[in-house]
């Protein structure tokens with residue numbers, strides 16, 4: 587995949603909301619464009635709760651363990667059986683609220699890959715880390731989880747500065763361009779020059795075009811604005827237009 591505009595519903599939504607979303611979103615989510623996908627990561631209980639059409643349906647987490655005595659964990663194989671097409675790993679809410687470690691994100695990426703589900707590793711720094719000049723150090727530490735992949739692996743990385751998530755204030759285009767350039771160069775050195783780089787953090791219809799215009803931005807991971815088909819559709823269209831897709 588070259589370009590991805592994906593939503594993350596987090597712990598929001600129910601059957602009624604998904605049905606309403608898909609009724610409005612699916613008709614405008616036209617024929618498949620080569621190398622491009624839109625879709626949403628819904629809570630587990632909604633993965634099979636609607637017809638997503640040409641949009642991808644994703645999970646927001648996966649077990650770091652193999653199948654076995656791990657009460658409450660959902661494995662990659664289980665997600666695959668549900669028809670899950672992509673999975674988020676290492677979202678900052680999981681790192682900071684649930685204490686997810688780099689070792690766990692590595693195991694989760696591997697579980698998704700082995701189950702044939704497209705993995706997306708989320709990375710990003712806190713405001714303190716940025717202010718201390720530790721942006722690159724933090725990103726490099728989080729990117730260490732990618733060492734399970736080979737040059738042929740198919741996956742994406744989403745840059746989500748923690749201070750821009752859910753705040754309504756996205757990173758400036760200059761900050762996004764800087765971070766994405768660093769990610770692109772770092773990944774290219776490891777043979778991952780083909781990996782799409784998504785941006786997440788207060789993406790909305792009003793800023794989607796200027797963020798999509800950045801060369802090293804190959805997609806978005808949209809939280810709050812993906813809950814409504816209207817705003818998510820506007821972001822999707824702004825992205826396609828900016829990239830001439």
Ligand SMILES: O=C[C@H](O)COP(=O)(O)O
Pocket residue numbers: 594677746750751752753754786787788789807808809810811
């Ligand atoms: O996964 C999505 C990000 O956490 C962004 O969330 P947000 O668009 O509500 O800031």
